[in-house]
Amino acid sequence: MATEIYCFSGTGNSLFVARELQRAIPDSVVIPIVSLLGQSAFQTQGKAVGFVFPCHALTVPLAVKRFMKRVDMQSAEYVFAIATRYGTVFRGFEMMEKLLRKKGKKLDARFILNMCHNEAPRSEKGYKVPSRRDILKVEEAVLQKLSQIRTVILERETFHEHDAGVLVQTSSSRIAGFFVEKLVVSLLNISEHIGGVNYFYHDDACNGCGVCEKVCLSDKIRIFGGAPVWQRDVLCYMCYACLNFCPQKSVQVKDIPGVKSYSTENDRYPHPYASVADIMSQKGPRVPSMQGTGAVLHAPPDTPSTNPSAAVPKQEPAGLQSTPKGSAGFEKSGRCST
Numbered sequence: 001m002a003t004e005i006y007c008f009s010g011t012g013n014s015l016f017v018a019r020e021l022q023r024a025i026p027d028s029v030v031i032p033i034v035s036l037l038g039q040s041a042f043q044t045q046g047k048a049v050g051f052v053f054p055c056h057a058l059t060v061p062l063a064v065k066r067f068m069k070r071v072d073m074q075s076a077e078y079v080f081a082i083a084t085r086y087g088t089v090f091r092g093f094e095m096m097e098k099l100l101r102k103k104g105k106k107l108d109a110r111f112i113l114n115m116c117h118n119e120a121p122r123s124e125k126g127y128k129v130p131s132r133r134d135i136l137k138v139e140e141a142v143l144q145k146l147s148q149i150r151t152v153i154l155e156r157e158t159f160h161e162h163d164a165g166v167l168v169q170t171s172s173s174r175i176a177g178f179f180v181e182k183l184v185v186s187l188l189n190i191s192e193h194i195g196g197v198n199y200f201y202h203d204d205a206c207n208g209c210g211v212c213e214k215v216c217l218s219d220k221i222r223i224f225g226g227a228p229v230w231q232r233d234v235l236c237y238m239c240y241a242c243l244n245f246c247p248q249k250s251v252q253v254k255d256i257p258g259v260k261s262y263s264t265e266n267d268r269y270p271h272p273y274a275s276v277a278d279i280m281s282q283k284g285p286r287v288p289s290m291q292g293t294g295a296v297l298h299a300p301p302d303t304p305s306t307n308p309s310a311a312v313p314k315q316e317p318a319g320l321q322s323t324p325k326g327s328a329g330f331e332k333s334g335r336c337s338t
Contacts, residue, residue: 003028003153004046008053008064009282010217010239011118012274014084018052020143021082024150032282033067034217034237043072048080048153051096054118055085056238060092063217063237068099078156080109082149086117090163109152109159113142118240118269122253127266135272199254200230200242203264206250212242215279241279244268 003025009015018030029046033053036042053064060068060083073079079100083090093110100106116138120127130138152159202212208226220234221242228251230236242251249268253261 002026002046003048003050004044005030005050005052006033006067007031007051007282008033008061008067008217008237008239009274010054010215010237010241010279011244011269012271012278013115013118014052014054014082015278015282016271016273017082017084017113017115017142017146020146021050021052021150021153024146025153032284033063034282035284036071037063037066041072042070044075046075048078048156049073049076050080050082050153052082053084054239055083055088055090055092058089058091060095061237061239062235065095065099068096073100073103073105076105078108078153079105080111080153081107082111082113084113084115086114086119093160107160109149109157111145111149111159111161112163113145114138115142116269116271118244118271121243121266121268122240122261122263123259124266125262127262129267129269199236199256201252201254202228202246202250203252204250205248207248209247211245211247211276212251215241215245215276217241217279217282241270244270245276245279 005018005021005028007014007018007030009018015030022028022030051064051068053061056062081093081096083092090112093107096110097107116130116135117124117127151157206227208223210223210228212228213221213223217239218235218237220231220236221228222231223229228242243253243263246268251263253263255261
């Protein structure tokens, strides 16, 4: 296989990107990262190796970090990474570079894609699922940029997209802001490593259907006595699949000190092309190709339908552009994430 695309995706955004990239690049395959984490050793086979994943706690998801530390990448002659996000600052590429240097590799190309917000059901009061028009705007921009990313990868070009966003603004100095940001990122990473401990729960709407167990990528959730249990001795990948795919909206997030959860009153957002079976497929050796997507999306079942022709028209790419925070049609009002 000439190109291997290693993917991690909790609610379908990054899976959509990986599949679209697979469709655009000849002789390529999407390989789910979580399907390999149980193996004692694994190695790449492709000459081009890519990673597609969401931004978690401003950096790379824990599952992807673990994979990168253990994978043998001797076959890789070209390495790329695509991070999907809502518009939050992303600081993960530097960490990836450090891990790759230990293997004698480097990130030849790195990109950031803004997508709809899958954590909003917890974090934003009054959150509503993006309308079909909002989703079409987002996907139009994503597909346009993916066409440019495809060219970079096929031509084996070097491209380093930099996130110019600022996490912490300080009135004293840029140096102070730098150290404060480092502290914030460190605390968020620590919280991810202990994530899921007494964090999720189910309310009385739960009917024991088992969807949460099926989509749980770390196998932390088990159904006992007709209801989900988050096992304390299993690490949570904080992918929010259980929250967003629960058909009863029964899975909730508890308040934590200083942070209120709005999950009990909010809608949910899985990617409109991602099904329970799609997320479950990541536990297997290969991810089936996504069929017939292009730029036209189907409206999610519980979102109002609008005229697809009202979406932003396609424009010819004018060279690969960086994605600044909150740009490319990803208005905050559209509730559009990683």
